Amino acid sequence: MALLSLLSHSRARSSVLREPLRQGGLRALLAPWAPPPVHPHDRAAGHACTPPSTELSPPGRALPPPLDWTRLGSRTISSGVGTSLAQYGLTNHTLTSQRRSYWTLCPQHSSFGPPAGIATKEAQHSVNDSFGVQRRTFGSAAEPIQRNPDYSVLNSDDVSYFKSILGDNGVVQDKDRVAVANVDWMGKYKGASQLLLLPKSTNEVSKVLAYCDSRRLAVVPQGGNTGLVGGSVPVHDEVIVNLGGMDKIISFDNVNGILTCEAGCVLENLSTFVENEGFIMPLDLGAKGSCQIGGNISTNAGGLRFIRYGSLHGNVLGLEVVLANGTVLDMLTTLRKDNTGYDLKHLFVGSEGSLGIVTKVSILTPAKLPSTNVAFLSCNDYMSCQKLLLAARRSLGEILSAFEFMDRQCIDLAMTHLEGVHNPLPVSPYKFYVLIETTGSDESYDKAKLEAFLLRSMEDGLVADGVIAQDISQASNFWRIREGISEASVKVGAVYKYDLSIPVEKLYDIVEEMRSRVGDTAEVLGYGHLGDGNLHLNILSSKYSDNILAQIEPFVYEWTAGHRGSISAEHGLGLMKAEKIHYSKSPEAVQLMASIKKLMDPNSILNPYKVLPRSALSPEQGN
Numbered sequence: 303m304a305l306l307s308l309l310s311h312s313r314a315r316s317s318v319l320r321e322p323l324r325q326g327g328l329r330a331l332l333a334p335w336a337p338p339p340v341h342p343h344d345r346a347a348g349h350a351c352t353p354p355s356t357e358l359s360p361p362g363r364a365l366p367p368p369l370d371w372t373r374l375g376s377r378t379i380s381s382g383v384g385t386s387l388a389q390y391g392l393t394n395h396t397l398t399s400q401r402r403s404y405w406t407l408c409p410q411h412s413s414f415g416p417p418a419g420i421a422t423k424e425a426q427h428s429v430n431d432s433f434g435v436q437r438r439t440f441g442s443a444a445e446p447i448q449r450n451p452d453y454s455v456l457n458s459d460d461v462s463y464f465k466s467i468l469g470d471n472g473v474v475q476d477k478d479r480v481a482v483a484n485v486d487w488m489g490k491y492k493g494a495s496q497l498l499l500l501p502k503s504t505n506e507v508s509k510v511l512a513y514c515d516s517r518r519l520a521v522v523p524q525g526g527n528t529g530l531v532g533g534s535v536p537v538h539d540e541v542i543v544n545l546g547g548m549d550k551i552i553s554f555d556n557v558n559g560i561l562t563c564e565a566g567c568v569l570e571n572l573s574t575f576v577e578n579e580g581f582i583m584p585l586d587l588g589a590k591g592s593c594q595i596g597g598n599i600s601t602n603a604g605g606l607r608f609i610r611y612g613s614l615h616g617n618v619l620g621l622e623v624v625l626a627n628g629t630v631l632d633m634l635t636t637l638r639k640d641n642t643g644y645d646l647k648h649l650f651v652g653s654e655g656s657l658g659i660v661t662k663v664s665i666l667t668p669a670k671l672p673s674t675n676v677a678f679l680s681c682n683d684y685m686s687c688q689k690l691l692l693a694a695r696r697s698l699g700e701i702l703s704a705f706e707f708m709d710r711q712c713i714d715l716a717m718t719h720l721e722g723v724h725n726p727l728p729v730s731p732y733k734f735y736v737l738i739e740t741t742g743s744d745e746s747y748d749k750a751k752l753e754a755f756l757l758r759s760m761e762d763g764l765v766a767d768g769v770i771a772q773d774i775s776q777a778s779n780f781w782r783i784r785e786g787i788s789e790a791s792v793k794v795g796a797v798y799k800y801d802l803s804i805p806v807e808k809l810y811d812i813v814e815e816m817r818s819r820v821g822d823t824a825e826v827l828g829y830g831h832l833g834d835g836n837l838h839l840n841i842l843s844s845k846y847s848d849n850i851l852a853q854i855e856p857f858v859y860e861w862t863a864g865h866r867g868s869i870s871a872e873h874g875l876g877l878m879k880a881e882k883i884h885y886s887k888s889p890e891a892v893q894l895m896a897s898i899k900k901l902m903d904p905n906s907i908l909n910p911y912k913v914l915p916r917s918a919l920s921p922e923q924g925n
C-alpha cells in the first residue's frame with residue numbers, strides 16, 4: 303500500500319541523551335556550583351557554551367519540574383521554521399539552565415547506580431573492584447587485564463598537589479561522584495579510580511599531566527563518557543581527567559563559519575549556538591545531548607551527517623592539545639589550507655586520548671539550509687535498500703543529507719523500549735526500514751525532487767511503503783526511532799555491540815549469519831549508516847553469557863577482515879578492541895603506531911590498556 307504523504311516540513315530532531323546521563327549522571331556531578339550564567343550569543347571571548355545558572359545552587363532548594371526533553375529538543379532545532387525558542391518563550395539560556403538544574407539536582411538520581419536493567423549480577427562479578435588486580439570486562443572474550451605495576455599508586459601528596467593546582471572543587475574524591483565517572487553509560491566497563499580531576503583551563507591540564515608524567519600516574523581523559531568501547535573510563539586506578547569544565551565558546555567567524563571552542567562543550571549546545579548564527583555542526587549523533595566536542599574529535603565520531611559533510615579529519619581545522627609531559631601543542635589554526643609540513647592534528651583525531659588531551663578545537667561549520675525533508679520508508683528486502691541508496695545518490699545528489707537503515711527487529715525494539723515513539727507505517731511484514739533526509743536551499747524544488755524520487759522508487763518496487771513527515775513532531779518521531787535504537791538496546795539486559803565497515807552489498811550478510819549462529823539464545827539487530835557502509839550489529843540477550851560470546855567472537859572479526867572491512871567504523875577501539883586491531887591493520891602499521899605512542903608518551907600514562915595491543919608496546923608499557 304502506498305502511503306506517501308507528500309508534504310514537506312523543516313527538520314526537527316529530538317534530543318536523545320544517553321539514558322544514565324539523562325537520569326542524572328556524570329554531568330550532574332561536575333561543576334554543580336558554577337559561575338554566573340552567560341548567554342551563548344554573547345561571543346566575547348571566554349563565555350560559556352553551557353551557561354551555568356546561579357539558580358542551581360544550593361542543593362535542597364525547590365526546583366521546577368523536569369522539562370519534556372523530546373519536545374524541547376524539537377523546539378530548539380526547529381528554529382528555522384518559525385518555531386524558535388523565542389516563540390515558545392524560551393531563550394537558549396533558559397533552556398540550558400533548566401537542563402542543568404535537572405541534571406544537577408534531580409534528587410532521586412543523585413547517587414551512583416548502574417543503569418537500570420543492565421548491571422546484572424554477572425556484570426558485577428566480572429569486574430574486580432579492588433584495583434591492582436586482574437580485571438575482566440564483561441562481554442569481552444579478552445583475558446583479564448593486569449594492572450601495570452610500573453604505574454605509581456596515588457597518595458595523599460598527589461591529592462594535595464592537585465588541590466594546589468585545581469582548587470578543592472577541581473579535585474573530587476567523593477565516592478559517589480567518582481563512582482559515576484568510573485563506569486560507562488552502558489554499565490559495561492567499570493574502573494576503580496579514586497580520583498576525578500576537573501580542570502578549567504589548558505594551563506591546568508598541562509600542570510596535571512606534567513605532574514602525572516613525572517610521578518608516572520596513569521590518566522584516563524574523559525569527555526561526556528558516551529562511548530561504546532570502554533575508551534573513556536579507567537580500567538584500574540587511573541586518575542580521571544574530565545574536560546566538562548572547559549566549556550567556553552572562544553570565537554565564531556560568521557563569514558567563514560569557523561567555530562573555535564573549548565573541548566568540553568556539549569555537542570548539542572554547540573549546535574544550538576551555531577544554528578542561531580545560520581550554520582550547523584558538521585556532525586550530529588544520538589548522544590549529542592551529553593557528548594563533548596573534544597571526545598567527538600578524540601574518537602573521530604562519525605554520526606548521521608557523515609554522508610553529507612564527511613569525517614572530522616576534513617572538518618577540524620585546528621586543535622590545541624596537551625601532550626603527556628604537559629607540553630601545550632598549539633595547532634589552533636583556522637585556515638582552510640595549510641601545507642606546511644606534517645599535519646599533526648590528524649594524529650589526535652581518532653587516537654582516543656592515547657597521544658594527548660584535546661583542549662581546544664576549531665571546526666568548520668556548514669551553512670544552515672532552509673529546507674529539510676525526512677521520509678520514513680519500508681523495503682521488502684535488503685537488495686531494495688541497496689538499490690534505493692544508489693538511486694538516492696543519483697537522483698537526490700546534492701540535497702541528500704542522511705540515509706539510515708534499520709531492520710524490523712530494530713523497529714520492534716524501539717517500539718517496545720522507547721517512550722512516546724510510534725511506527726509511522728502500518729505493522730506489516732516489512733523487513734527493512736530506511737530514513738532519508740534531504741536538506742537544501744529551495745523548498746519547492748527540494749520537495750518536488752524528493753516526491754518524484756519516492757514515487758519512482760515505489761513504481762520500481764524499491765520502496766514498499768513510506769511517509770514524508772508533515773510537521774516537526776513527525777520528523778522528530780522518525781529520527782527518534784533511528785537515534786533511539788542504541789538507547790533501547792541496553793534496556794534488554796545484555797548487548798554485544800559491533801560497529802563494522804563492510805562493502806554495502808555484503809553488509810547485511812553478517813547479520814543473517816549471526817542470526818543462524820546464535821539461534822534462539824539472542825536477538826540480532828542490524829542498523830546503521832548505510833550511506834557510509836557502516837553497520838551497527840547489536841546482539842541482545844537477557845544476560846551476558848560466555849556461550850553467546852563464543853558464538854560471536856572471533857567470528858565477527860574474522861568475517862569482517864575476510865571481507866576487507868573494518869572492525870571499527872566509527873566507535874574506536876577503546877578497551878574492547880585494543881587487542882583486535884590486527885584484524886584491520888597490518889603488523890607494520892600497528893608497529894608504527896606503537897612507535898608513535900612511545901615517542902609521544904614514553905611513560906605510557908595516557909589512556910593505558912586502550913587502542914593498541916599490549917604485544918605491540920614494550921612489556922613494561924604495554925600492560
Ligand SMILES: O=C(O)CC[C@@H](O)C(=O)O
Nearest residue numbers: 588785788799800838840
Ligand atoms: O549503539 C550502537 O551500536 C550504535 C550507536 C550509534 O553509533 C548510532 O549510530 O546509533
Ligand SMILES: [Zn+2]
Nearest residue numbers: 605831838872
Ligand atoms: Zn553510528
